[in-house]
Structures are given as structure tokens and as C-alpha cells.
């Protein structure tokens with residue numbers, strides 16, 4: 001066959017699309033969802049301050065965004081009591097994960113993750129021909145000791161830890177993570193994905209300086225800040241590691257509207273706190289709804305509640321399918337035993353009400369299925 005000559009790594013990859021988003025699902029179903037509770041978006045939306053700033057920035061959209069996100073990095077540095085040299089801004093955590101993986105992982109290099117946790121990291125590792133080593137959850141939590149010991153055993157370049165975790169909603173305290181880090185070999189970088197840190201209890205942040213060379217933290221405006229569609233996030237780490245992003249990152253990838261929105265969002269901490277409270281109230285409401293149907297909500301430090309359906313993966317999948325058939329978009333973990341659960345994103349009460357209405361019907365339909 002003639003055509004472009006793909007790299008060995010690309011030729012080795014499947015051609016399927018690993019991430020099917022809700023919009024594509026709607027097109028495939030031929031019907032819109034009435035409750036969008038599957039992508040951990042923030043249905044409460046950005047605060048007025050962020051929205052207004054983006055609207056004002058619209059007249060300048062003919063310009064490229066500032067390639068160094070200078071103002072935003074200054075504001076983030078103030079907010080985190082560090083310096084701008086500790087911060088790189090990127091196209092969401094997903095984009096930053098890709099850049100970090102390209103910085104550290106070459107063909108055959110090893111990274112360690114938790115089996116069934118947020119999968120985009122794996123996708124990037126596969127894309128550069130890296131090798132992935134997956135450690136099972138322990139009690140629905142990433143297993144710190146096994147993760148770090150495995151990293152030592154396989155001489156991993158990166159160990160990826162999502163805290164609080166997606167899809168389980170569980171979390172480790174920052175103290176526990178810092179304490180377990182003595183197990184990490186000197187040349188393994190801890191990549192901490194803190195997409196949900198804004199929703200988590202005090203004490204979830206790792207009590208180490210941002211300049212500690214053993215770890216890099218990634219945060220986002222997609223979840224608590226409600227700016228998922230703007231595609232903007234940042235990483236906090238040692239200045240040398242942060243500077244190395246400049247070698248390969250997409251310098252004009254963070255658009256002008258996103259920078260304006262994020263800057264205003266950082267400046268509106270009262271607005272953020274309001275969103276965090278709305279998310280907490282929605283978590284309580286989801287828990288109430290599912291308990292009313294005899295299901296068990298797992299404790300969550302995120303903007304979703306993972307709900308134990310009380311049986312096996314096949315049953316949870318039947319519940320999920322029955323919800324989808326009622327135009328309720330939710331997702332579920334991929335691997336046993338975590339796949340006994342479905343994952344419900346926080347959202348305004350009007351949407352949760354639709355979920356509450358559909359759930360008993362979905363459950364009785366799932367119960368009637370042969371197992």
C-alpha cells in the first residue's frame with residue numbers, strides 16, 4: 001500500500017476513538033440527553049465574573065492569546081504563594097499530560113498508574129510507545145504503597161496518581177501521600193492529577209513545596225470553575241521541569257478567551273466558593289436520591305458521586321443502559337470490582353430531578369434482565 005509512513009508506535013495503535021463524548025453519543029442515539037450527568041462538567045456554569053471577562057475579550061479574539069499566559073500565571077502564583085516560574089498553563093490537564101509524557105517517556109519507557117483510573121494518561125503513554133504498568137485499586141482507592149513500590153520495581157519514569165480519584169471519588173490526605181513518597185525511587189516523578197482539588201476537604205493538598213522536584217501537580221478550570229469548554233489548566237512544579245515544557249508545548253494553544261476567563265475566575269474566589277457549595281449540595285442530593293432506591297453512594301471529594309449498585313458489573317451496566325434509554329447521560333468505571341458502580345456528575349437540581357424520576361424505572365428494568 002502507498003501512503004504516508006507512520007511511526008512504529010502509531011502503527012501499533014488501534015484506530016478506534018478511545019473517548020466518545022456526550023455530543024457524539026447524542027448524534028448516534030438521534031436524541032439529545034435531558035440530563036447531562038456523565039462527563040463531570042459543571043452544569044452550574046462559570047461565575048458571572050468569568051463569563052463577563054470572556055465576553056469583553058471577544059473583541060480581541062483576532063489576536064493570538066499571550067503565549068506565556070503571563071497575567072494568568074502571575075495571578076495563579078499570587079493565589080498559590082509561589083512564583084510564576086513554578087507554573088505552566090496548557091490546554092487543560094489533558095493537554096498538559098500529553099506534553100509531560102512526551103518530555104519523559106520514549107519508546108519502551110515505563111509509567112505506572114491505577115487500573116481503571118482516569119484513562120487519558122494511558123492514551124498519551126501509548127501514543128509515544130511507552131509501557132504502562134497498572135496497579136489495582138485497594139478499597140476503591142489508588143493504592144499508594146503498591147503504586148510507589150511498583151514504580152521502584154519497574155524503574156518507572158512517571159507514577160500517575162489522581163487525587164481525588166476519578167471515577168471513584170475517593171481521596172487520600174496530602175499527609176498520607178507525602179508520607180508514602182519515601183518509597184519512590186529518586187528518578188521517578190510523581191504526577192499528581194488534582195482535577196478535583198477545589199472540591200476536596202482541607203488537607204487533601206500535599207504539604208510539600210511546589211518546587212519539590214519529586215512531583216508535579218496538575219489543576220484545571222474545567223471542573224469547579226465551570227470552564228471545561230474553554231480548555232485551560234495548569235501545572236505546578238520545579239522551575240526546571242516547568243521550563244522544559246517550553247521545548248515542546250503548543251505555544252499558542254491556550255486561546256485568548258480562555259486566558260481572560262481563567263484570570264477573572266481566579267480573581268473571584270467568592271464565586272468559586274459558591275460553586276463548591278452548589279456542588280456539595282448536589283452531591284448530597286444525589287446521595288439522597290440513590291439511597292431512596294436502596295443504592296449506596298460512595299464518599300466523594302469531587303463533583304460527582306459514584307454509586308454502588310450492589311451487584312456485579314453486568315447489573316450496573318444494565319442500570320446505565322436503562323438510564324441512557326431514558327435520555328439520562330451517566331458513565332461507569334471500566335474494571336471489576338469498581339464496575340459494580342455508576343458515576344453521577346453534580347448538576348443543577350432540575351437535572352437531578354430527571355435522574356431521580358428515571359432511576360426507579362431503570363432499576364426495575366435492570367432487575368428484569370437475565371444475568
Ligand SMILES: *Cc1c(COP(=O)(O)O)cnc(C)c1O
Nearest residue numbers: 092093094118166195220222233
Ligand atoms: C476531567 C478530568 C481531567 C480533564 O481536565 P481538563 O483540564 O479538562 O483537560 C483530567 N483529569 C481528571 C482526573 C479528570 O477527571
